[in-house]
Amino acid sequence: MGDKQNKKNAIKNYLKKQINKNRYILGVAAGSGMTAKYAEQGGADFILALNSGRFRLMGVSSLAGFLPYANSNDVVMDFACKEIIPMVKKIPVCFGLCATDPTIDLHDYIDLIKKKGFAGINNYPSIGLVDGLFREALEEQGITYDKEVEAIRIASEKGLFTVAFVFNEEQAISMVEASADIICVHLGLTNGGSLGAKKILSLQAAKRMAVNIFNECNELNPNIIKMIYGGPVNKPIDVQYMYDDTTIMGYIGGSVFERIPNEQTLIHITKSFKQTNDFQFDELIGKITDGLGSQDDYINFTKKYISLHYMDEISLNEVAELLNLSRSYLSTLFKKEMGISFTQYLINFRLNRAIEILKLEKLPLNNIAEMVGYPDYTQFSKIFKKYKGVSPKNYIKNNEETIL
Numbered sequence: 001m002g003d004k005q006n007k008k009n010a011i012k013n014y015l016k017k018q019i020n021k022n023r024y025i026l027g028v029a030a031g032s033g034m035t036a037k038y039a040e041q042g043g044a045d046f047i048l049a050l051n052s053g054r055f056r057l058m059g060v061s062s063l064a065g066f067l068p069y070a071n072s073n074d075v076v077m078d079f080a081c082k083e084i085i086p087m088v089k090k091i092p093v094c095f096g097l098c099a100t101d102p103t104i105d106l107h108d109y110i111d112l113i114k115k116k117g118f119a120g121i122n123n124y125p126s127i128g129l130v131d132g133l134f135r136e137a138l139e140e141q142g143i144t145y146d147k148e149v150e151a152i153r154i155a156s157e158k159g160l161f162t163v164a165f166v167f168n169e170e171q172a173i174s175m176v177e178a179s180a181d182i183i184c185v186h187l188g189l190t191n192g193g194s195l196g197a198k199k200i201l202s203l204q205a206a207k208r209m210a211v212n213i214f215n216e217c218n219e220l221n222p223n224i225i226k227m228i229y230g231g232p233v234n235k236p237i238d239v240q241y242m243y244d245d246t247t248i249m250g251y252i253g254g255s256v257f258e259r260i261p262n263e264q265t266l267i268h269i270t271k272s273f274k275q276t277n278d279f280q281f282d283e284l285i286g287k288i289t290d291g292l293g294s295q296d297d298y299i300n301f302t303k304k305y306i307s308l309h310y311m312d313e314i315s316l317n318e319v320a321e322l323l324n325l326s327r328s329y330l331s332t333l334f335k336k337e338m339g340i341s342f343t344q345y346l347i348n349f350r351l352n353r354a355i356e357i358l359k360l361e362k363l364p365l366n367n368i369a370e371m372v373g374y375p376d377y378t379q380f381s382k383i384f385k386k387y388k389g390v391s392p393k394n395y396i397k398n399n400e401e402t403i404l
Helices: 002-022 033-042 051-057 062-066 072-087 106-115 132-140 145-157 169-177 203-220 236-243 259-274 281-290 295-309 316-323 327-338 342-360 365-371 377-388 392-398
Strands: 025-030 046-049 093-097 120-123 161-166 182-186 225-229 250-253
Touching: 002 025, 002 161, 002 225, 025 033, 025 051, 025 225, 033 046, 033 072, 046 072, 046 161, 051 062, 051 072, 072 093, 072 106, 093 106, 093 161, 106 145, 120 145, 145 161, 145 169, 161 169, 169 182, 169 203, 182 203, 203 225, 203 236, 203 327, 236 295, 295 316, 295 327, 295 342, 316 327, 316 342, 327 342, 342 365, 342 377, 342 392, 365 377, 365 392, 377 392
Parallel strands: 025 046, 025 250, 046 093, 093 120, 120 161, 161 182, 182 225, 225 250
Antiparallel strands: none
């Protein structure tokens, strides 16, 4: 039992060190050895082998992982043992376990998972993504989320590392009590790309949901690792927005690392080769980066523009002109997608950047104000107090232990 727990604790200690070092950790849900191999080289902290990843690489929606096209556990065992386990050298690989599979004994199957070299498990596909009458019918037949909790508990007792997808406060509490090592709030189907789900949570609503769930977790175990997955979070800037003013410690991505980049890159590269003498790669990258045309592209451009120019004097009029849109249209579109106005988003972005600078550098407050777009310190101080509840000076006093 000691050796079992030693391996599990070694992974936890490794992740805690990464959090202390980099502030956040990153998990990648992979459907192929190539994704896993290069994700590890890029700095991923662990890999999830999920059946939906395999379907993504077939050009099919991740939802195929919930339908009877193949046995989920067989799919994962096959491709992960052949491709991911041999390719990943240094970081943990977790098996996406369909715990409600009636053809397996959980104890025996989890022993097999361990024997095959997996460091842990994750409860996927999860009943948590099913609702309505179908969910009720499944639960009447004993196909419930409780089976997933049981799987996490058994795996933890056997010394495997456990990553628990949760969808509400009650499930999070159950998973904490089952000794899950990571509580990951699943925010729904990933938005973005040609196969993305249309009905999604806004970033604002997603952030509220995650914070509420993690508040419950902190009551039971404030040291548990807290991560997010899916939903409207599909860009680094979205992840940063989720991190700001929360206790979230990391992000797990699937489509954002496999489907969306492949879709965008293959479409643009194919088009560039189709056009005679069009081999200007820099121009191609520019097109991919700009990607103007759809409503999502306008929002992504606006967020990116803020991240690049927040230190300057910028306005919604300026961005609307660049996009050749009316100010009112862009304003309505941005608020609908983000849940807050352009001005509020810009202020939040600037203030959170200011706090990051405060934590890293000992600089005069008026200099920090200028660095985040407020040449008038009085205005900066007034806005800071309005949104953060205290003045910049009092913020420093209240957080002396965390500020260098």
